[in-house]
Amino acid sequence: MLSRFVSGSVRNLEREYSCTVRLLDDSEYTCTIQRDAKGQYLFDLICHHLNLLEKDYFGIRYVDPDKQRHWLELTRSIVKQMKSQHPFTMCLRVKFYPPDPAALKEEITRYLVFLQIKRDLYHGRLLCKTSDAALLAAHILQAEIGNYDPGKHPEGYSSKFQFFPKHSEKLERRISDIHKTELIGQAPETSERNFLQKAQMLETYGVDPHPCKDVSGNPAFLAFTPFGFVVLQGNKRVHFLKWNEVTKLKFEGKTFHVYANQREMTLTYFAPTPEACKHLWKCGVENQAFYKLEKSSQVRTVSSSNLFFKGSRFRYSGRVAKEVMEQSARIKREPPEIHRAGLVPSRSCPSITHGPRLTSVPRTRRRAVHISIMEGLESLRDSAHSTPVRSVSHGEAFVPRSRSQAADTGERTAVIADEAYGPSDSVPPTPVADHGVEPPAATSRLINGAPRSIEEEESEAGTTTRGDKGGDSGRPREGALAEVEQVNKFVLSVLRLLLVTVGLLFVLLLLLIVLTESDLDVAFLRDIRRTPEFEQFHSEYFCPLRRWCACQLRWVGSLLVSK
Incomplete structure (x- = not known):
């Protein structure tokens, strides 16, 4: 026992x-x-x-x-x-950004969305002009440290905090001026609401970029927003399709297709791996169902392939945006208590310009992200890209340079400056590296388009980064493995085609036997048998074929008996 x-x-x-x-x-x-x-x-x-x-x-x-x-x-x-x-x-x-986050019913929901968008701003996914950036950062200050107090906030206090991947001293002074003069007296919930209202007007609001390449091999970033499907390439938004214009999303291996009813347009892109392409497809299916449909009962199971190719079937499970808003309007309870977390010391490495900063995203190692962004921009600018990054002098909109160049010149690289700096003028996160090129060990890795440091990946995955077995010895075999994989896929497709053909012939044979040999007295069978064409086929072709088959079977039977 x-x-x-x-x-x-x-x-x-x-x-x-x-x-x-x-x-x-x-x-x-x-x-x-x-x-x-x-x-x-x-x-x-x-x-x-x-x-x-x-x-x-x-x-x-x-x-x-x-x-x-x-x-x-x-x-x-x-x-x-x-x-x-x-x-x-x-x-x-x-997962699904509210189309109007400031209109959310409960303050706890707005606060959590506020934290997410603040992360997007900090990781470089939410891009904006200098004036908008200063206002957003000032709202964060007001929401998390309160009113300006000369005794607590000495000169240059805003430089202790980092709201963006990088910014200039002039922008820091502008943030302090707005916080000191324009936002005095605002409660945290008011500043958070104003922050959300400003953020949702930006073109890159809700963008979670997925790295891909177009048919010409140029890096591109695909994203799904509350308003539609977006393609970012270089420093431009090259495509924007509203959800009611997207008719179908499909993927096959690494290839992702977007079908639109706008002039029967089809967009094709290539993801780094089949797993990344499948994740991209699932995100698109879920976002389209959430934002486009009127009711969750309209959700259907979606297939990624056609008849002859093995694919995935996926169905979005959950309510759609309209149902969520209707359900939220019926919430009646006392507002829950919110424990807001103020700006806390960062564990990031010292900034090149200002030394240690404070940030509300303490677990991210920003130094690796900075290097990745700058090196990625250098490779993009030097490539034959359709929309190359503009290189301008210091103090203008954006200067993509590596750390070594910045150290040699002694100048400071500014990400946000006084010139017009909008989402369409900005460069998305690090492009997809070409296959066979090993990224520097210090650079951050790309997870679905968002620049992330190696330490952050390990903390989220819950595992320690391990070295690849065998070192670099297996890398030259990647091309051969890819060719073998393509051949295997082709052979499987041919086998599926043959199986389908044999199955159709078998079904037709069964139907022919039913028509000619069965005694079923069904109206439509009787009508078919009485047609002149069928009578001619039966007498001239089927009956001789049947006699020949019977003779062959008798001959085989006699051979077996004689043995």
């Missing part, structure tokens, strides 16, 4: 997994889940912990051992989705 009890307890322990979810304010929520627990269970636990009711805008993101990001599917088992060894580590992030 005791041994049975101990063995049962051990089995129960094996069925439990520790799971840590990093929240938007960088606090962590840790729980234990069962082996068969679905994503919905964990998501409901986190929302209950946050006292969050408008939860449809959020999702749980995780990184697999191959450094590919995924959204946790709520209808599937958590353990089956997570390829890394436990304990599992994930992040709560905004």
Whole structure:
């Protein structure tokens, strides 16, 4: 009895997994889940912990051992989705950006969206003009440190904080001036609402860029926003399709297709890996269903392929934006208490210009991100890109230079300056590197288009970065492996075609036998048999063929009997 009890307890322990979810304010929520627990269970636990009711805008993101990001599917088992060894580590992030974040029903929801957009601004995903950048940063200051106080905030206090990947002293002075004069007396919730109203007017609001290449091999970034599908290339937004203009999204291997009813246009792009392309396709299917449909009952299962190619089937599970807004309007409760996190010391490396800064995103190592952005821009500018990056003198809109060049000249590289600096004039995160080129060890890696440091990837994935087995010895074989993979796909496609053809012939043969040999007295069969064409076919072709087959069978039978 005791041994049975101990063995049962051990089995129960094996069925439990520790799971840590990093929240938007960088606090962590840790729980234990069962082996068969679905994503919905964990998501409901986190929302209950946050006292969050408008939860449809959020999702749980995780990184697999191959450094590919995924959204946790709520209808599937958590353990089956997570390829890394436990304990599992994930992040709560905004999955669907509200079209009008300032109009959200509850303040707790607005605060969480505020934290997400502040992250986007800090990681370089939300781009804006200098005047807009100064106002956004001033609202962050007002929301998180309160009114300007000469006793607490000495001269140059705004330079202690970092709101963007990089910015100039002039911008810092402008941030301080707005905070000192224009925002006095604003409560934190008021500053957060004003911040959201300003952010949602920017062209890159809600952009989570996915790195790809176009048919000419030029780097491009695809993104899905509350308003439609966006393609960023170089320093321009080359395509924008509203959701009602997008008719179909499809992928095959690394190839991603977007079909639009606008002049029957088809856009084709190539993702770095098949897994990244599948993730891109899933994000597009979910975003289109969420923002475009009127009711969740209209959601249909979507297939990624045609008849002869193996593909994926996926169905968005959840409510759509219109239903979420209607449900939010019916919320009636006392506003939950919000524990706001102020600006805290950064663990990032010292800034090149201003020394240590403070930031509200302490876990990200910004130094690696800076190097990645600058080196990526250099490679993009030197390539034969259709929309090359403009190189201007110091003090103008944007100067893409490497750290070594900046150190040699002694000048400071400014990301945001006084000239017009809008999303269409800015460069998205680091482009996709060409295959076969090993990035420098100090640079950050790309996870789905967003520049991220190696340390941040490890913390989100919950695993330690391991060296590739065999070093670089396997790299020359990548081309050969790709060719073998293409040949295998072609052979599989031919086999599927043959199987389908044989199946159709078998069905036709069965139908022919039913028409000629069966005694079924059905109206439509009787009508077919009475047609002159069928009578001629039966007498001139089918009957001789049947006699020949019978003779052959008798001959084979006689041979078997004689033996």
